[in-house]
Amino acid sequence: MKKLIAGVVLGVGLTALAHGAGNPEAGQQNAAVCAGCHGQGGAQPVMATYPKLAGIGENYLYRQLSNIKSGARTVPEMTGLLNNLSDQDLQDLAAYFNQQGVSIAQANPDLVERGAAIYRGGNLASGVPACAGCHSPQGKGNEPAGYPRLGGQNADYVAKQLKAFRDGTRSGTLNAQIMADVAARLSDAEIEAVANYVSGLH
Incomplete structure (x- = not known):
């Protein structure tokens, strides 16, 4: 991997x-x-x-x-x-x-701790890598590699895309294959938590 x-x-x-x-x-x-x-x-x-x-x-x-x-x-x-x-x-x-300015959402405080743990450290037990490894600790993405900024993104959109990667409805590219492997290891609760966390990340 x-x-x-x-x-x-x-x-x-x-x-x-x-x-x-x-x-x-x-x-x-x-x-x-x-x-x-x-x-x-x-x-x-x-x-x-x-x-x-x-x-x-x-x-x-x-x-x-x-x-x-x-x-x-x-x-x-x-x-x-x-x-x-x-x-x-x-x-x-x-x-x-x-070049347009990014707006940051207010993350749900009840989900921040779990979301931060997944984003920054992944889940060793299930083999989920840290999101920060590709999307940066501040959620700014990786422009040379073409990895998107996640900080401030709509939580509902992030959750929808993670589920699409997981169920195979978003596929067909090399990056989608990577995300499909990651998302396959995430539970619905983990998806909700990490999507909420990145919505307020900056």
């Missing part, structure tokens, strides 16, 4: 360097349609199960937009929305959203 993660980090990191060429000013011109679901600047989605795009990571977001457009990642709410955008348009959108 450690060799797989190391290989993916290197491969994704090299790919990411080739795609960090977005123009945020150009991206802003195409971002208006995104605000209908993700809020102005991608900071306040209209539903808690939609992701915050602000500051999530340029390389990560570009890759997700590309996967959604190609069909490698299925997001029914996004069907057809990216069809008329070029690869450069997607890079520009990713650059624009990555």
Whole structure:
């Protein structure tokens, strides 16, 4: 597992360097349609199960937009929305959203201790690695490797994605394979706790 993660980090990191060429000013011109679901600047989605795009990571977001457009990642709410955008348009959108300010939620204090333990130390008994290893101790992500920022993300969205990784409905990429292996070892209660914790992490 450690060799797989190391290989993916290197491969994704090299790919990411080739795609960090977005123009945020150009991206802003195409971002208006995104605000209908993700809020102005991608900071306040209209539903808690939609992701915050602000500051999530340029390389990560570009890759997700590309996967959604190609069909490698299925997001029914996004069907057809990216069809008329070029690869450069997607890079520009990713650059624009990555420069927007991040809002932090208030974590549920009843879940913080358990969520922090999982995020920072994993679960040795079940083989869950620490989330901080890839997403950083402050939840800022890893831009060169293309791992997203989690700090401040909607708890409902994080929980939804962890369950999607666990049940195989979010798959098809190398990073999804890593997350599927991690999520398969998480209980519903652990998912709720760690999702809540990252919503207030900064």
